[in-house]
Amino acid sequence: METMVYNGETLPVLADLDVLVVGGGFPGICAALAAARAGAKCMLVERYAVLGGQAAEIDTWGIDGFVNAEGKLLIDGLPWEILHRALAEGQSDPLWTRLDMALMEKEGIPAALHAAQLDEYVPYCNTGTFMNPFNDQYVNPNAYRYVAHSMLMEADVQVLMETPVIDVIMDDCQIKGIIVQAFFRRFALLARRTVDATQNGALSAMAGHPFQHPRAYMGTLTRVANVDVLKLIAFIRANDEDWFLRPMKGKKADPDEMIRLVEGGNPLAIHGFMKSLEFAIGKHPTYASLKRNNGDPLFFFYERDSIGSYWTFGDAFADVDTSDPLLYSQAVVAARKQQWLMHKFFRDYIPGFEHAHLMDVYSNISKAYMQSMEPSGLTEYDITEAEIRTGRTEQPDVVTIIRGHPNAGQNQDGWAIPLRALIPKGLDHLVLTGKPACRMIHYIASCAKVGEAAGVVAAVSALDATPLRETSVAKVIEVLKRRK
Numbered sequence: 001m002e003t004m005v006y007n008g009e010t011l012p013v014l015a016d017l018d019v020l021v022v023g024g025g026f027p028g029i030c031a032a033l034a035a036a037r038a039g040a041k042c043m044l045v046e047r048y049a050v051l052g053g054q055a056a057e058i059d060t061w062g063i064d065g066f067v068n069a070e071g072k073l074l075i076d077g078l079p080w081e082i083l084h085r086a087l088a089e090g091q092s093d094p095l096w097t098r099l100d101m102a103l104m105e106k107e108g109i110p111a112a113l114h115a116a117q118l119d120e121y122v123p124y125c126n127t128g129t130f131m132n133p134f135n136d137q138y139v140n141p142n143a144y145r146y147v148a149h150s151m152l153m154e155a156d157v158q159v160l161m162e163t164p165v166i167d168v169i170m171d172d173c174q175i176k177g178i179i180v181q182a183f184f185r186r187f188a189l190l191a192r193r194t195v196d197a198t199q200n201g202a203l204s205a206m207a208g209h210p211f212q213h214p215r216a217y218m219g220t221l222t223r224v225a226n227v228d229v230l231k232l233i234a235f236i237r238a239n240d241e242d243w244f245l246r247p248m249k250g251k252k253a254d255p256d257e258m259i260r261l262v263e264g265g266n267p268l269a270i271h272g273f274m275k276s277l278e279f280a281i282g283k284h285p286t287y288a289s290l291k292r293n294n295g296d297p298l299f300f301f302y303e304r305d306s307i308g309s310y311w312t313f314g315d316a317f318a319d320v321d322t323s324d325p326l327l328y329s330q331a332v333v334a335a336r337k338q339q340w341l342m343h344k345f346f347r348d349y350i351p352g353f354e355h356a357h358l359m360d361v362y363s364n365i366s367k368a369y370m371q372s373m374e375p376s377g378l379t380e381y382d383i384t385e386a387e388i389r390t391g392r393t394e395q396p397d398v399v400t401i402i403r404g405h406p407n408a409g410q411n412q413d414g415w416a417i418p419l420r421a422l423i424p425k426g427l428d429h430l431v432l433t434g435k436p437a438c439r440m441i442h443y444i445a446s447c448a449k450v451g452e453a454a455g456v457v458a459a460v461s462a463l464d465a466t467p468l469r470e471t472s473v474a475k476v477i478e479v480l481k482r483r484k
């Protein structure tokens with residue numbers, strides 16, 4: 001193996017690539033696949049021994065992340081392809097396949113809901129609430145991971161697992177590669193272009209350009225097995241409280257309907273449990289930390305086959321300064337403790353959970369950076385508030401469109417991502433994805449869409465040997481279209 005000297009240390013060079021993608025979340029997977037399909041020799045580097053990122057942890061995939069308010073498919077390409085291959089593996093929410101997408105495209109969301117006999121389901125984009133299946137549709141995380149690994153192998157992308165990137169190799173302002181920490185030593189990886197898909201602009205930060213919006217809210221979905229859902233429904237029937245079943249907006253949970261849904265293999269998003277929580281707090285005050293300041297009820301998401309998850313969300317980790325490792329770690333500890341406490345509460349106080357087991361928790365805790373209209377100044381071009389709100393742009397170098405978030409004043413028909421929004425100021429050979437580049441980006445599907453575009457930008461620029469800033473936008477768009 002060739003070696004190179006880095007900071008006075010001789011390191012083996014593990015690979016010399018056209019495109020290197022850092023971060024194995026949904027955007028990183030799409031970036032690597034897109035680059036490889038565009039002809040680039042590519043590698044994907046992930047710090048954990050698990051692929052998929054937050055998209056495998058949070059059950060917040062949803063049709064509303066892919067279509068506009070009228071039901072037209074906005075986020076196509078690789079995110080859509082990966083989703084459908086994962087669905088074909090089975091054991092995901094049947095609603096995905098029950099909705100007729102062609103009909104939705106042609107006649108709109110209400111028509112598709114009607115045809116599926118789901119008239120009472122209310123699309124997120126029309127309500128502004130989270131309480132509906134359009135926003136939270138379960139995709140089996142292991143099916144998604146399996147599909148991602150399979151597709152990366154098919155595209156000849158090698159995946160480096162459990163190998164955190166700890167530094168960038170710089171030559172003046174050019175990123176020439178990265179340093180990874182393997183179990184026993186560090187290695188260098190060289191690349192003509194690098195894509196930073198770490199969610200927090202980690203590579204820019206290593207190069208001295210940090211991501212400027214470090215506050216985040218954190219939440220985890222901890223999976224439990226062996227839940228007796230019929231016993232739980234019987235408990236709901238016998239105990240009058242403000243039960244709320246997510247798919248039906250403004251409608252009280254109807255136990256008969258819940259049984260019908262479960263028998264049809266549908267998931268149930270059950271909100272309530274507050275009377276039992278008050279009772280538990282009376283006995284053990286430690287349970288008080290499960291109560292939210294905003295009065296939100298507890299939430300159990302029943303998936304299928306006796307498996308479900310608790311939505312663990314707490315005031316101690318609702319607004320975290322992720323730029324301070326001490327404060328961040330305190331929040332993580334609070335979240336970890338909350339996971340077991342939540343489980344203990346359900347196990348000891350809610351019928352149906354007596355024999356439930358908390359399964360493994362994920363190695364990272366999902367965090368959503370606070371949506372901010374403040375320009376971060378990190379990239380060559382800061383997308384403006386007006387562009388995000390109206391969906392209109394004067395920029396000549398738009399490479400992709402992402403789906404807007406209705407709760408955050410974003411245009412639901414999408415807003416444009418120019419090439420220069422993906423290039424960190426003052427750095428070269430580095431393409432940035434996610435919130436550091438696109439500011440208000442939120443949806444899982446849109447994060448992946450930007451990842452796909454970033455992968456193509458990196459590949460076109462590397463293979464044509466053109467400077468990143470001069471990458472042919474027309475060619476990027478043509479390559480992106482090719483894979484539809």
Ligand SMILES: Cc1cc2nc3c(=O)[nH]c(=O)nc-3n(C[C@H](O)[C@H](O)[C@H](O)COP(=O)(O)OP(=O)(O)OC[C@H]3O[C@@H](n4cnc5c(N)ncnc54)[C@H](O)[C@@H]3O)c2cc1C
Nearest residue numbers: 023025047053054060164165198199219366367368443444
């Ligand atoms: C509480 C909460 C609610 C949400 N609600 C919704 C919703 O309703 N709808 C929706 O669509 N989205 C929602 N999201 C957002 C969505 O989950 C995320 O925005 C999206 O998944 C982020 O993707 P990402 O790839 O940018 O980050 P990630 O999925 O985190 O991927 C980054 C990857 O990079 C890796 N990595 C990081 N640093 C390094 C390093 N130094 N070396 C190697 N690898 C590294 C990480 O391990 C990870 O695998 C929510 C998120 C949270 C937390």
